[in-house]
Each structure stands twice: as structure tokens, then as C-alpha cells.
Amino acid sequence: MTISETTPVTLESVPPALRAMVRGAVHGLGDAGYATPGFNLAVTRTPCAVVDVADTDDVAAVIRYAGDAGLKVAVFATGHGGVEVGPDTILIRTAALDTCEIDPAGRTARIGAGVRVQTVLDAAAPHGLAMVCGSSTTVGVVGFLTGAGIGPLVRTLGSSAAYVRSVRVVTGDGAVKEASAQVNPELFWGLRGGKATLGIITEVVVDLLPISDIYGGALYFDGTDAAALLRAWRDWASDLPREAGTSAALLQLPEMPGVPPILAGKLTLAVRFATTADPDTGAQLLAPMRAAATPLLDAVAPLPYAAIGAIHADPPVPMPAHEGTTLLRDLADGTIDAIVAATGPGSGSPLIVVELRQLGGAFADEPAVRSALCHRDAAFNLHSVGVLAPPIAELVVSTNSALIAAVEPWSTGTSLPNFSASADPAVIRACYDDDTYAWLAALAAQLDPRGVLDTGQVVR
Structure with a gap:
């Protein structure tokens, strides 16, 4: 048996030549160090070998070895944006590159x-x-x-x-x-x-x-009147200066540690907000949304920049997730109605997050040193997430698909790479002009x- 065969391998089948080429540990199927669960537990990884690279030279050695053996090489850091890895691939793990x-x-x-x-x-x-x-x-x-x-x-x-x-x-x-x-x-x-x-x-x-501090966080509203709140958010956001950013997310958070009881087990609308302005100016900018309805929870305050992750409060634990995404050219009343019909009150949606993130401002500016980032003219990024747990897994997939289809009249038909973790050529193609x-x-x-x-x- 050789490493290039696509049948399952054992630890002993990893060629000594590969082990001899690198400083880091090499793992085959059956080794306790082989399993590589990422943040998205729905992604499976069954590489023919896993290499915990110790340095750049290890990475180069693995790539050269794979080229000679007719294999491919994938890379893994945290697995947040991971895609599946098959037995024709050596998986490089970069945890030791911790400078x-x-x-x-x-x-x-x-x-x-x-x-x-x-x-x-x-x-x-x-x-x-x-x-x-x-x-x-x-x-x-x-x-x-x-x-x-x-x-x-x-x-x-x-x-x-x-x-x-x-x-x-x-x-x-x-x-x-x-x-x-x-x-x-x-x-x-x-x-x-x-x-x-x-x-x-x-x-x-x-x-x-x-930057040491920002003013930011989220206002959490009852989601019963999501359509009206999203219209209020859109109108308010359209007048924000570029010194401020915002997103709005329909949330269905489960009862679990870290989720405030007042938000658990119900549909809520989170208005996320961040600004580099001073707290008084930030509060003035946010005042119209604070007045739009009575929040269930007001978690917007001065923050150390290092706590910026608290604004979105993304779940810290891995889960099997399925996502949908598209960029929008605008957020018309019809767009909002389509989103709410698919995922709002009474929709039966199992999705835990449906986020609209406002773009524009500095995002739309062409930088001094150009990059491969495309679609800077988009107005909003739509991103949805559901948990692939029985018995709702199939419903999660179909709801994500239905949501993206529902907003097609307002979609650019494009997306951003970090919201599009997929090996599907059509999905990848949509990320670029x-x-x-x-x-x-x-x-x-x-x-x-x-x-x-x-x-x-x-x-x-």
C-alpha cells in the first residue's frame, strides 16, 4: 500500500520518507493525533496523513513530497472556514506556528x-x-x-x-x-x-x-415585530457616518451557558453597533435605535478594543453548522419582507442566526495597495447559520437555500470568501469578478x- 492510494490507511502505512523530511509529528489513521475536528463539526477530514508542521521548511517539504507522490495538500489552523479533506490529501496543521x-x-x-x-x-x-x-x-x-x-x-x-x-x-x-x-x-x-x-x-x-477603546455592543429586541424593526434599522443605518458600523441579526438562541435567559428560546433581533468615536458621540449615534422599541437587553457600552468579540458574541463552542450567504445591492422593503417571511416570526425557521451586515464606507474604497477582494460596491452582506442536528438538519439546509432564493431579486449574485467556506466551484466563482x-x-x-x-x- 502507498500513501497515494485512496483506501483507508493505518499509522504504519505512512511512508518513513515523509516522517524523515519534517521536524514535526506525522500522524496516520489510527494514531491518537490524527483526528482533526474543527469549529464546524459538520466538516469531515480523512486525509492520508496529518503533519503538525514545526516551521516553514516543514510546509515546503510536505508540499514537495505531495507533488512527487501525486497528492494534494490542505491546511488547518482552527477549522472555522474549513472544507472537507479526502484521502488523496495530506493535511498540514499549523498550531505550532505560534509566533x-x-x-x-x-x-x-x-x-x-x-x-x-x-x-x-x-x-x-x-x-x-x-x-x-x-x-x-x-x-x-x-x-x-x-x-x-x-x-x-x-x-x-x-x-x-x-x-x-x-x-x-x-x-x-x-x-x-x-x-x-x-x-x-x-x-x-x-x-x-x-x-x-x-x-x-x-x-x-x-x-x-x-486604538485602545471603542463604543459598541448590541441592542436585543423582541423579534415579534421583526419587519418594522428591520425597516427602522435600515433607515437609521443609512444615515450613519463611516465612523460607525452596524449589523442586524435575527437570532434564535438556545438555552445554554453564556446565553442570557431573557434571550434564550425565543426569536430576537440584535442590532450590533461599533464606533471609534467617543462614548458620548456613540450614544448620540445610537439613540434613534434605542428609541425604536424597548430593548430586552441593552449591551452597548464603552469597550476595550480587545473585547470587540463581545459585540457579535459568536458561540465559543464547536457545532455542526450549515451556512448561506449572498451580497445585496440594497435593502428594499421587499427584501426585508422576503427575509422575515423565510426566517422571521411564524416561519418555522430553524436557523439560529440570520445577519444583515451594512457595508459601504471604507469597505467601498479602493486601497492604496490592491488586493483580490472583490464586490466592494455591495451594500449589505446576508449571512445565515443553522445547526445540523437531528431532527432539523434537512430543514436547516432547505431553509438556508430558500432564504437565498427569496432575496434573489435584490442579490448581486456574489459573495465574500470568508462567508463562503465551500469547495463548490460555483460558490468560489461567486466570490470574484x-x-x-x-x-x-x-x-x-x-x-x-x-x-x-x-x-x-x-x-x-
Whole structure:
């Protein structure tokens, strides 16, 4: 039996040659270190081998070995955006790449591929500095940045990809490269938004901003009159300056630790809000929404930037999830009615989150150093999540599909990479405009001639 066969393998079947090429541990099926459950427990991973890489050289060695053996290579950090991995693939795990070095004078952070966002936030905070991040701070930094990065302050600060200064990456031919605006600029362009299409990043350097505190959180309303509240939110949000960002989410939170009892077991509408303005200005900006109805819970207050994850309060525990997403060109009354009919009061929807995130502002600006992030003209991002638990698993899938179909008249037909974890070519295609997709595919053909990285959420 060889490692390239697609039949199940045992630990003993992993060739000694692979073990000899790397410093990190190599695991085969049957080894206690083989299992790789990610944050989304619905994603299955059955690689022919798992390698806990110790450094960049290990990554390069695995890629070269896979190319010679006719195998593919996938990468795993936290599994938040993971897709399935099959037995024709070696899975690289990056947990040991845990560098997190803050340069207060230079206002930068050097970050390894195994580091989570919260680790960087906590390391930067004592210096009064902040990394531009997303709504979840438990995700891996590198995976987040390769999807361009859209967070609560995207209207104010823009995409997180705009703050990447340089990267170290191993391309599909096994070459180790540095990339920045000045060095390998085409590669640098594609790595920020192209996910793992062009290589496996082992380290990034990002610019930090002098932000210590923000004003933010969420107002939680009863969801009974969701349509009227969403209209009020849309009208209010349309007048917000770019110094503030917001999203609105229909929630059906279960009774579990961490969920306030007043929100559990019912439909609620959360209005998320974040601003870099001072608390008094922030409160003035939020006042119309506070007056729109009486909140069940008002959790908006001054926050340390390192606590920005509290705004969305994403679940900290892994679960089997199914998601839907699309970008919207606008949020008309008909759009709201379609969303509420599919997932609001009386709909029977099993989805736990249906979020509308306002874009525009700095998100729509073309950055000084371009990236592969597309669709900057979209007005809102729609994202829905359900838990694939019996007996509602099939209903979760069908409801997500029905929701996306219901908003089709207002949809751009496109999406953002970090909300589109899928190996489906059609889903991947929707993340890019024609020119970007074609250029990513051309670069991939140059950098990965044997198709070693042609697995998962990549352009080919």
C-alpha cells in the first residue's frame, strides 16, 4: 500500500520518507493525533496523513513530497472556514506556528499561521494598539486575512487585508517566498482575498492601529415585530457616518451557558453597533435605535478594543453548522419582507442566526495597495447559520437555500470568501469578478503546476 492510494490507511502505512523530511509529528489513521475536528463539526477530514508542521521548511517539504507522490495538500489552523479533506490529501496543521511578536515602536505584529485573533488583540492591547479584525476573535489570523477580512468596523477601517504589510508563503511548487507591495507584488495581491489559491502562508506582518477603546455592543429586541424593526434599522443605518458600523441579526438562541435567559428560546433581533468615536458621540449615534422599541437587553457600552468579540458574541463552542450567504445591492422593503417571511416570526425557521451586515464606507474604497477582494460596491452582506442536528438538519439546509432564493431579486449574485467556506466551484466563482478570477487562476497555474494545492476553497 502507498500513501497515494485512496483506501483507508493505518499509522504504519505512512511512508518513513515523509516522517524523515519534517521536524514535526506525522500522524496516520489510527494514531491518537490524527483526528482533526474543527469549529464546524459538520466538516469531515480523512486525509492520508496529518503533519503538525514545526516551521516553514516543514510546509515546503510536505508540499514537495505531495507533488512527487501525486497528492494534494490542505491546511488547518482552527477549522472555522474549513472544507472537507479526502484521502488523496495530506493535511498540514499549523498550531505550532505560534509566533506573536508586537513591535510597539513600528506599530506592527509578526504573527504565525497557528495564532488566533484574540491572542494578537491581547498582546497588542497593553501598548494601546489594535489589529483590524473580524466579528469572531477565535478564528485564525492567517485564514481570516486570506479571505480579506470583514469586521464590525469595516465601514470605518476597511478590510483587514489592507493592513497586511508582508507575508511568508510556500507556493504549490514548494518554494518559500516573501511577498509584499514591493516584493512579489502579484503574489501579495492574490494572497489577500484568494484564500489558499496561491500558497500556504506561514507568517504575516500586519500594521496595528493606535486604538485602545471603542463604543459598541448590541441592542436585543423582541423579534415579534421583526419587519418594522428591520425597516427602522435600515433607515437609521443609512444615515450613519463611516465612523460607525452596524449589523442586524435575527437570532434564535438556545438555552445554554453564556446565553442570557431573557434571550434564550425565543426569536430576537440584535442590532450590533461599533464606533471609534467617543462614548458620548456613540450614544448620540445610537439613540434613534434605542428609541425604536424597548430593548430586552441593552449591551452597548464603552469597550476595550480587545473585547470587540463581545459585540457579535459568536458561540465559543464547536457545532455542526450549515451556512448561506449572498451580497445585496440594497435593502428594499421587499427584501426585508422576503427575509422575515423565510426566517422571521411564524416561519418555522430553524436557523439560529440570520445577519444583515451594512457595508459601504471604507469597505467601498479602493486601497492604496490592491488586493483580490472583490464586490466592494455591495451594500449589505446576508449571512445565515443553522445547526445540523437531528431532527432539523434537512430543514436547516432547505431553509438556508430558500432564504437565498427569496432575496434573489435584490442579490448581486456574489459573495465574500470568508462567508463562503465551500469547495463548490460555483460558490468560489461567486466570490470574484471575472478579471480577478482569471488572474488568480493564471497565477495558480504558474505557482502550482502540479496542482498540489488544488483542493478546498481555491480558484483553478
